[in-house]
Amino acid sequence: MGPYTKNTTIPSCSECIARGHQIFKNLAPEELEQVENIKSCNNYKRGATIYQEGSRINGFYCIHHGIIKIFKTGFDGKEQIIRFAQSGDIIGYRSVLSKELACTTAQVIEDTTLCFIPSAMLFDLVKTNPEFSIQLMQLTCKELGEANNYITDIAQKTVRERLAEILLLLKDNFDLDENQVLQIALTREELANMVGTATESVIRLLSEFKSDGYIELHGRKIKILNLPGLHKVANF
Amino acid sequence: MGPYTKNTTIPSCSECIARGHQIFKNLAPEELEQVENIKSCNNYKRGATIYQEGSRINGFYCIHHGIIKIFKTGFDGKEQIIRFAQSGDIIGYRSVLSKELACTTAQVIEDTTLCFIPSAMLFDLVKTNPEFSIQLMQLTCKELGEANNYITDIAQKTVRERLAEILLLLKDNFDLDENQVLQIALTREELANMVGTATESVIRLLSEFKSDGYIELHGRKIKILNLPGLHKVANF
DNA sequence: CGCTAATTTGAGTGACTTCAAGCACAGTGG
DNA sequence: CCACTGTGCTTGAAGTCACTCAAATTAGCG
Numbered sequence: 001m002g003p004y005t006k007n008t009t010i011p012s013c014s015e016c017i018a019r020g021h022q023i024f025k026n027l028a029p030e031e032l033e034q035v036e037n038i039k040s041c042n043n044y045k046r047g048a049t050i051y052q053e054g055s056r057i058n059g060f061y062c063i064h065h066g067i068i069k070i071f072k073t074g075f076d077g078k079e080q081i082i083r084f085a086q087s088g089d090i091i092g093y094r095s096v097l098s099k100e101l102a103c104t105t106a107q108v109i110e111d112t113t114l115c116f117i118p119s120a121m122l123f124d125l126v127k128t129n130p131e132f133s134i135q136l137m138q139l140t141c142k143e144l145g146e147a148n149n150y151i152t153d154i155a156q157k158t159v160r161e162r163l164a165e166i167l168l169l170l171k172d173n174f175d176l177d178e179n180q181v182l183q184i185a186l187t188r189e190e191l192a193n194m195v196g197t198a199t200e201s202v203i204r205l206l207s208e209f210k211s212d213g214y215i216e217l218h219g220r221k222i223k224i225l226n227l228p229g230l231h232k233v234a235n236f
Numbered sequence: 237m238g239p240y241t242k243n244t245t246i247p248s249c250s251e252c253i254a255r256g257h258q259i260f261k262n263l264a265p266e267e268l269e270q271v272e273n274i275k276s277c278n279n280y281k282r283g284a285t286i287y288q289e290g291s292r293i294n295g296f297y298c299i300h301h302g303i304i305k306i307f308k309t310g311f312d313g314k315e316q317i318i319r320f321a322q323s324g325d326i327i328g329y330r331s332v333l334s335k336e337l338a339c340t341t342a343q344v345i346e347d348t349t350l351c352f353i354p355s356a357m358l359f360d361l362v363k364t365n366p367e368f369s370i371q372l373m374q375l376t377c378k379e380l381g382e383a384n385n386y387i388t389d390i391a392q393k394t395v396r397e398r399l400a401e402i403l404l405l406l407k408d409n410f411d412l413d414e415n416q417v418l419q420i421a422l423t424r425e426e427l428a429n430m431v432g433t434a435t436e437s438v439i440r441l442l443s444e445f446k447s448d449g450y451i452e453l454h455g456r457k458i459k460i461l462n463l464p465g466l467h468k469v470a471n472f
Numbered sequence: 473c474g475c476t477a478a479t480t481t482g483a484g485t486g487a488c489t490t491c492a493a494g495c496a497c498a499g500t501g502g
Numbered sequence: 503c504c505a506c507t508g509t510g511c512t513t514g515a516a517g518t519c520a521c522t523c524a525a526a527t528t529a530g531c532g
Contacts, residue, residue, distance in 0.1 A: 155432025196391025
């Protein structure tokens with residue numbers, strides 16, 4: 001199967017076990033069926049761009065499987081990663097709701113299957129299902145709270161503290177395998193774009209963490225050895 | 237009238253000309269009357285705290301008149317100002333919607349009159365008025381978009397650029413008087429807590445901007461002399 | 473009361489330190 | 503072989519500390 005091919009077997013929402021699926025889990029069966037009927041579904045390979053900053057998008061995406069990074073591009077072309085999204089998360093809904101152009105770019109980190117749901121469906125659901133509205137608001141509010149935390153961290157913490165914190169955050173969102181290895185593989189540059197620093201700084205600090213016995217490095221795989229230690233470094 | 241006194245003349249929502257009042261402007265007359273009946277109203281002096289990070293709030297506030305700063309407190313006690321709110325803005329609704337503890341503190345910058353509306357009313361409106369829901373979501377999404385911009389700026393721009401940008405941002409939100417003077421007076425420390433830097437750095441940079449002819453300083457009043465110049469410094 | 477004296481608060485400066493960015497270059501591995 | 507990783511070195515931006523000065527508040531006291 002080539003890249004970007006239309007998915008031949010469209011995953012069914014009702015059987016989609018993507019963890020959480022916070023947003024759709026309280027829909028009535030007939031509402032879910034509506035979503036099923038109107039949605040489309042595609043596969044994307046690492047590096048593929050789902051939507052780009054400044055473009056108009058006429059719907060939002062629900063991640064069936066995979067990992068996506070959401071980032072803004074700074075004035076000098078440097079990426080600032082805002083968040084990662086994975087199985088069960090929705091992306092692009094901010095632009096739909098606010099009817100603005102996308103203010104971020106979404107790009108695939110790990111091969112992904114996405115369902116696309118047109119704007120009209122979202123507004124329909126908001127208008128007819130107050131429970132759905134509230135859940136959507138709570139999602140937005142959660143993101144807003146996280147963004148506020150992030151602002152405070154970047155403004156006040158050192159790069160060292162922030163890197164430790166990001167590692168912990170990644171651990172919480174993507175878990176560790178049985179060997180304590182982070183289940184998301186990022187390049188040093190992606191880590192840097194998340195922390196808001198230079199790639200070299202990340203490299204140096206990672207090997208510092210390694211020699212301090214907090215982590216172990218095997219290429220892009222990061223094994224966490226000393227969780228409390230990292231917590232301390234991060235000032236949590 | 238002493239400080240913090242209960243307001244004897246509760247301002248009427250229907251006659252409240254607070255600019256925008258984005259959230260309430262599309263309510264039906266009977267809905268507005270419900271809000272009127274259930275709300276309470278208080279006056280606060282500069283320095284008064286409306287609600288504190290970590291506290292539970294059982295309603296949200298609508299600013300009838302005044303200016304409020306919303307900030308988080310970093311691990312070493314340093315404030316990080318997230319945003320300012322003024323006449324017509326609502327604050328505290330994030331915690332209400334997400335049913336979490338307040339993640340920020342709200343403090344009065346300029347003497348303020350606030351209306352307090354209990355949580356239940358907010359949820360009632362969301363459940364019965366889809367138009368209101370959508371507007372509330374759009375407000376949250378707008379804030380989220382601004383937060384994302386802010387993250388990128390703090391992570392990538394220099395203190396100098398950020399200070400210039402903040403001045404422009406304040407100009408857009410609070411306007412200038414007929415003499416081009418910013419209509420919000422902040423201490424150097426508050427500016428620093430907004431930019432995410434040390435007070436001394438703000439002082440130094442402000443006098444740099446002054447000697448470069450961009451601004452004029454008269455205590456806390458800042459007069460803007462060269463708007464395009466500031467835009468250039470801010471990399472806009 | 474009313475008028476200094478004392479204290480506090482914010483603005484501003486200078487000297488010093490440090491963190492982290494930038495550049496150049498050398499491995500390395502898919 | 504090219505993108506990614508890693509290292510050494512240099513430089514600069516910005517934080518910290520220590521202090522002065524002015525204005526504003528509060529206290530003290532005849």
